[in-house]
Amino acid sequence: MPTLSAKFADAAQIKLLAARETFLTDTNSIPAAWKLGEACFWRGEFAVDNDMRATLANEGIAICRALTIRAPTVPEGHYYLAMNLGQLARTRWLEALSIVKELERNMKLAAGMNPRLDHAGPDRCLGLLYRDAPGWPLSLGSKSKARTHLLRAVELAPDFPENRLELIETWLMWKEKKPLQRDLDALGALLPKARKQFTGDDWAAHWDDWDRRWEDVQTRAKELLLKK
DSSP states (O other), X not given: OOOOOGGGHHHHHHHHHHHHHHXXXXXXXXXXXXXHHHHHXXXXXXXXXXXXXXXXXXXXXXXXXXXXXXXXXXXXXXXXXXXHHHHHHTTOTTTHHHHHHHHHHHHHHHHHHOTTTTTTXXXXXXXXXXXXXXXXXXXXXXXHHHXXXXXXXXXXXXXXXXXXXXXXXXXXXXXXXXXXXHHHHHHHHHHHHHHHHSOSXXXXXXXXXXXXXXXXXXXXXXXXXXXX
């Protein structure tokens, strides 16, 4: 589950309302459509229950699915369709397998069109999908695929803290000490530069999340690395 603080929910709501208004003034606008899909996903990160999360996800899915039909070569349409499908999957345990298959397909399409979209978002999200989903035959989880995509995300966007954090959290999950130490050192060196690069209100919620997770992984890593 996300660690995003509820204190940023109002900002996400304002962004969603603005995106809806922009889209309704020109429903033929491709950027307005995918930006509404993005806003639905982001607002869903602060949903108070599954009903709210599903409602927001379904709005984003409807907008982005229509966009992928009329503009199939626009990577953002596939990417934010997949992101909102991920939100919906979190609320539909029994239907999750069919949902994540569509998620996987659209995320792969986005990766093929623009692998650097959202700071290597397609590979980052595919890595998490393969890491966290149950394995065959229940679902499409795969440790080897997760490793490949999470490493590729770092390769494509090495200066984005989220990519390295996800990798560190994965090494902790898998108890892999050698790459863990390497990426801890890399992220520690990266953060001062990243604080100057990713600034402003749009990044406040991210930094609140990243700082708490960075503190957490350092504590957990210390315990793991001290074990023989």
